Amino acid sequence: xxxxxxPVYDIYTLxxxxxxxxxxSRFAPYLQVHKNLYRPHKHNFYHLVLFTKGSGSHTIDFxxxxxxxxxxxxxxxxxxxxxxxxxPVDGYVINFSAAFFNSFLLTxxxxxxxxxxxxxxxxxxxxIPADEHPAIFGLMEQIIGESQTHQRHNADMVRTLMLQLFMxxxxxTIHQPQHQPAGNxxxxxxxxxxxxEEHFPNxxxxxxxxxxxxxxxxxxxxxxxxxxxxxxxxVIRNRVTLEAKRLLVNLDLNISEIAYRLNFADNxxxxxxxxxxxGLTPEIFRKQILTPNES
Numbered sequence: 064x065x066x067x068x069x070p071v072y073d074i075y076t077l078x079x080x081x082x083x084x085x086x087x088s089r090f091a092p093y094l095q096v097h098k099n100l101y102r103p104h105k106h107n108f109y110h111l112v113l114f115t116k117g118s119g120s121h122t123i124d125f126x127x128x129x130x131x132x133x134x135x136x137x138x139x140x141x142x143x144x145x146x147x148x149x150x151p152v153d154g155y156v157i158n159f160s161a162a163f164f165n166s167f168l169l170t171x172x173x174x175x176x177x178x179x180x181x182x183x184x185x186x187x188x189x190x191i192p193a194d195e196h197p198a199i200f201g202l203m204e205q206i207i208g209e210s211q212t213h214q215r216h217n218a219d220m221v222r223t224l225m226l227q228l229f230m231x232x233x234x235x236t237i238h239q240p241q242h243q244p245a246g247n248x249x250x251x252x253x254x255x256x257x258x259x260e261e262h263f264p265n266x267x268x269x270x271x272x273x274x275x276x277x278x279x280x281x282x283x284x285x286x287x288x289x290x291x292x293x294x295x296x297x298v299i300r301n302r303v304t305l306e307a308k309r310l311l312v313n314l315d316l317n318i319s320e321i322a323y324r325l326n327f328a329d330n331x332x333x334x335x336x337x338x339x340x341x342g343l344t345p346e347i348f349r350k351q352i353l354t355p356n357e358s
Contacts, residue, residue: 071104072104072106072108073106073107073108074106074158084108084162085157085160085163085210085218085221086156087156087158087206087210088207089154090112090113090114090152103122103143103145103353104143105141105142106142106158108161109138109140109159109180110138110156110157111135111137111156111157113134113154113191114131114132114134114154115132115155115200116152116154117148117154118130118148119146121145121147122144122145123138123142123187123188124142124143124144128184133193135188135191137177137187137188141309142184143312155206155207157225164222179232179233182260189236198231202227248286251286252286252287255286255287255298258275259299263299263302263306264303265326267300267326269283269294269295269296269299273295280295283295300336301340304337306325307325307345308341308352311349318330318345318346
């Protein structure tokens with residue numbers, strides 16, 4: 064692979080892709096086909112991997128996690144990630160498009176309710192309790208089996224089994240403090256995060272989002288501090304910084320183009336913002352993250 068090319072994978076062009084906006088496989092053979100996963104890349108589809116064997120690390124949006132059996136990773140479209148394995152690994156992988164559940168459920172954003180699909184790296188890595196392994200692994204085996212049949216309604220059976228998987232994992236991890244919902248405040252916070260996701264390149268002040276939510280900036284700040292432990296401004300800045308990091312991995316974009324995409328007045332202002340947030344200049348961050356770490 065050319066080193067200055069940043070891969071963005073599309074489910075419809077993946078090797079081994081079949082039909083119905085979904086690809087299901089055991090992980091070991093999937094790795095044999097897709098050999099460049101150790102390099103930073105992203106997808107325009109949802110991507111989940113459950114490990115049954117192996118070790119190593121997985122970096123999601125520049126946060127590194129240790130790979131262990133019984134661990135499942137959930138990634139949403141647009142996240143940057145890469146793998147580094149120590150020896151053989153195996154498990155299950157499911158890739159599905161954003162539209163996969165839309166024709167099946169009356170609520171298009173149904174899967175957004177699951178915290179592991181919120182796009183926050185720390186929430187997207189779930190260590191499944193040992194006593195839940197038989198049930199979760201059993202569901203994965205059913206999904207694999209159903210995907211290989213040609214019986215009537217097999218695509219909808221896969222959808223049903225996947226929803227059971229999401230619900231089962233959600234139930235198995237709901238006792239963890241960071242996964243506890245907070246009633247109406249949680250709903251308001253969720254709306255704020257969705258607005259940030261939609262508008263962060265252009266709206267960078269808490270008052271802009273408070274106006275869209277019909278609340279005061281003080282209320283919004285109090286909400287974020289109470290639930291997240293950071294201010295509303297920090298939520299916005301963190302999202303801008305994350306997008307800057309994602310764009311910096313792409314060598315086809317220069318620093319000025321990235322500053323323009325994120326609606327900064329000029330390259331200098333963007334560089335000062337990025338260094339204040341990360342402690343590094345954009346140039347140094349890019350060099351560090353893209354330096355090959357290969358044996």
